[in-house]
Amino acid sequence: MTAGSNGNLLSVRDLRTYFETEDGTVKAVDGISFELKQGETLGIVGESGSGKSVANLSVMRLIPDPPGRIVSGSIVFDGRDVLTLPPRAVRDLRGKRISMIFQDPMTSLNPFMRISKQLMEVTQLHLGHTKKQAREHAIRMLERVGIPDAHERIDSYPHEFSGGMRQRVMIAMAVSCEPELLIADEPTTALDVTIQAQILELIKRLKAETGTSVILITHDLGVVAGMTDHTIVMYAGKIFEQAPTTELFERPGNPYTRGLLRSVPDPTDEQGALYQIPGLPPDLAHLPPGCPFAPRCERADEICRREYPPFVQLTADHYSLCHFANEVFAEST
Amino acid sequence: MDQATKPLISIEDLRVHFPLVGGPLFRRSRRMVKAVDGVTLDIYPGETLGLVGESGCGKTTLGRAILRLTEITSGKILFHGNDLAALSNSAMREQRRHLQIIFQDPYASLNPRMTVSQIIGEPLDTFRLARGRAKKERVQELMEMVGLSARFLKRYPHEFSGGQRQRIGIARALAVDPAFIVADEPISALDVSIQAQIMNLLDRLRRQKNLTYLFISHDLRAIRHVSDRVAVMYLGKIVELADGKTVYKNPLMPYTKALISAVPVPDPKVEAARRRIVLEGDVPSPINPPRGCRFHTRCPYAIDLCGKIEPQLVEIKPNHYAACIRISPEEPDIDRVGPGAAPGLQARTA
Numbered sequence: 001m002t003a004g005s006n007g008n009l010l011s012v013r014d015l016r017t018y019f020e021t022e023d024g025t026v027k028a029v030d031g032i033s034f035e036l037k038q039g040e041t042l043g044i045v046g047e048s049g050s051g052k053s054v055a056n057l058s059v060m061r062l063i064p065d066p067p068g069r070i071v072s073g074s075i076v077f078d079g080r081d082v083l084t085l086p087p088r089a090v091r092d093l094r095g096k097r098i099s100m101i102f103q104d105p106m107t108s109l110n111p112f113m114r115i116s117k118q119l120m121e122v123t124q125l126h127l128g129h130t131k132k133q134a135r136e137h138a139i140r141m142l143e144r145v146g147i148p149d150a151h152e153r154i155d156s157y158p159h160e161f162s163g164g165m166r167q168r169v170m171i172a173m174a175v176s177c178e179p180e181l182l183i184a185d186e187p188t189t190a191l192d193v194t195i196q197a198q199i200l201e202l203i204k205r206l207k208a209e210t211g212t213s214v215i216l217i218t219h220d221l222g223v224v225a226g227m228t229d230h231t232i233v234m235y236a237g238k239i240f241e242q243a244p245t246t247e248l249f250e251r252p253g254n255p256y257t258r259g260l261l262r263s264v265p266d267p268t269d270e271q272g273a274l275y276q277i278p279g280l281p282p283d284l285a286h287l288p289p290g291c292p293f294a295p296r297c298e299r300a301d302e303i304c305r306r307e308y309p310p311f312v313q314l315t316a317d318h319y320s321l322c323h324f325a326n327e328v329f330a331e332s333t
Numbered sequence: 334m335d336q337a338t339k340p341l342i343s344i345e346d347l348r349v350h351f352p353l354v355g356g357p358l359f360r361r362s363r364r365m366v367k368a369v370d371g372v373t374l375d376i377y378p379g380e381t382l383g384l385v386g387e388s389g390c391g392k393t394t395l396g397r398a399i400l401r402l403t404e405i406t407s408g409k410i411l412f413h414g415n416d417l418a419a420l421s422n423s424a425m426r427e428q429r430r431h432l433q434i435i436f437q438d439p440y441a442s443l444n445p446r447m448t449v450s451q452i453i454g455e456p457l458d459t460f461r462l463a464r465g466r467a468k469k470e471r472v473q474e475l476m477e478m479v480g481l482s483a484r485f486l487k488r489y490p491h492e493f494s495g496g497q498r499q500r501i502g503i504a505r506a507l508a509v510d511p512a513f514i515v516a517d518e519p520i521s522a523l524d525v526s527i528q529a530q531i532m533n534l535l536d537r538l539r540r541q542k543n544l545t546y547l548f549i550s551h552d553l554r555a556i557r558h559v560s561d562r563v564a565v566m567y568l569g570k571i572v573e574l575a576d577g578k579t580v581y582k583n584p585l586m587p588y589t590k591a592l593i594s595a596v597p598v599p600d601p602k603v604e605a606a607r608r609r610i611v612l613e614g615d616v617p618s619p620i621n622p623p624r625g626c627r628f629h630t631r632c633p634y635a636i637d638l639c640g641k642i643e644p645q646l647v648e649i650k651p652n653h654y655a656a657c658i659r660i661s662p663e664e665p666d667i668d669r670v671g672p673g674a675a676p677g678l679q680a681r682t683a
Contacts, residue, residue, distance in 0.1 A: 047525060047526060048524055193387065201609070222554070222596065223597045225599050225604045226604035246601045266600070267554050281526070
């Protein structure tokens with residue numbers, strides 16, 4: 001494994017992914033930049049429509065075109081720009097060096113194919129395994145993700161597994177080539193809380209064992225708090241705040257982040273009425289001028305409705321997209 | 334909760350079993366899914382009782398059974414002196430004026446061909462509560478109550494976001510001025526910022542209209558926030574019941590302990606420091622639930638007896654009930670109970 005410039009495994013610069021719809025152009029991801037270091041876990045939080053999933057599908061070059069289009073930007077993975085690679089080279093990356101797990105395992109498992117075949121395909125294709133090698137490897141992977149009696153269950157079909165077990169199978173498939181980057185898109189959202197705890201522990205353990213970098217996409221601030229080194233908060237296709245995770249939770253520098261944090265009930269804490277962010281998430285085809293969050297923001301002033309906010313640096317690694325970033329940051333100590 | 338007040342709803346030993354027909358044609362077996370299997374529970378006027386559990390535990394079936402939206406196998410549901418379980422269908426329909434439900438999926442629960450004013454007005458027609466001008470005013474009043482502009486009266490459900498649709502569903506439930514509402518996962522399909530809005534709305538309405546809720550959710554953080562008391566369900570049974578704070582701070586039953594410890598807390602420092610009980614395996618199937626304590630197959634504290642004896646819901650501390658033979662009022666802390674001991678059992682047989 002080699003890292004690219006500055007020890008960054010992945011470096012995304014000014015990425016813009018737009019969709020043409022009947023309503024007009026939807027700027028699902030609109031000029032985001034971030035880096036991921038080797039072995040690091042990055043959390044991307046946002047509500048539906050914030051662009052968090054589209055950003056990562058772009059990294060995998062999985063945007064359906066049309067209607068989607070990566071309009072500009074660069075995605076440098078291990079020194080090479082994924083956006084300029086020929087399709088063949090991208091296919092070689094996917095599943096081998098970058099792999100993805102999704103919220104619903106049934107979207108990535110073929111319901112008509114035995115698990116064994118699906119798992120074996122990956123290493124036969126990417127690692128040149130023989131059938132025998134691939135099968136042995138597949139059993140080892142299933143054992144590794146905690147599937148009991150792996151050598152018997154390997155010939156089952158996906159529907160013969162429970163939701164949590166299917167998620168394990170998908171993780172086994174995703175990590176079977178020891179990827180350098182694992183992108184997990186809401187990996188536990190469809191699962192019960194005790195099963196969620198199992199899957200999160202599993203991702204942590206695999207990360208510790210293999211040193212893989214992880215991008216964890218979630219709407220759950222609790223999951224981000226427990227799993228990540230850095231966090232990005234997205235809203236309306238933009239990065240609203242990015243910071244080391246502990247700092248983001250302790251000293252948010254953006255009113256949206258602060259509102260989100262306050263609107264999650266904390267079970268360890270006594271509290272009265274829950275803080276609520278008023279209004280609705282924006283319509284991406286018809287964004288207001290100025291700051292897209294301004295109509296819902298408690299701090300919004302005239303300037304917010306008029307001018308697009310600056311991306312303000314608060315500390316070494318802490319940025320916030322807000323006209324009043326410094327003020328919000330100072331308040332939150 | 335003042336336990337001296339009379340409960341609004343008393344559920345006694347309620348069972349809901351679904352037949353499951355399967356197997357080859359001539360050797361067809363009729364097995365039973367015991368979705369709700371002997372639940373006894375009081376719901377007091379003005380409280381929000383949170384019902385929490387993982388998928389398949391029977392919480393939704395329990396909520397629907399109280400309103401007789403699913404057939405009851407046995408047991409009683411006492412409401413204002415009537416046993417709802419024994420009422421005829423038409424008598425039950427009259428009672429539904431007082432008992433309403435809010436559904437999880439705001440997309441599936443509203444008729445796409447009806448306007449908002451028709452949806453909210455329908456219960457007023459059904460129970461002949463208002464017509465003409467009075468009805469129109471009532472619908473407008475209901476819309477304002479849930480924070481929707483009366484400008485939207487003539488719009489159709491698809492023109493609204495998930496959170497707004499949930500508001501429409503709440504307005505429809507409130508139209509008949511019910512005493513009791515089952516809120517079945519009312520926020521699960523919504524975004525985080527919208528969840529807070531709906532939780533606050535439900536809480537405000539409860540206080541304004543003196544409503545009583547059964548709030549069903551798998552989201553422990555939401556349950557903790559909205560509930561006065563919390564009931565934890567596992568495979569058709571209530572396994573722990575206490576006020577919300579107690580269930581979270583001092584859970585007694587091992588399943589509740591694991592459940593609470595699995596909830597991610599939005600604080601990196603807390604997350605880094607906490608010890609998480611990670612349970613082995615999945616929730617077993619309710620078709621063939623384990624004998625004895627249904628949790629014993631996953632329980633880190635289980636002893637042989639747990640697989641043989643079905644624990645009863647016992648008042649371990651004042652107003653704090655738990656179903657576990659390894660604890661008793663004298664020895665409520667399972668971590669202090671001697672290895673292999675089952676004080677709950679001795680207390681009962683003594």
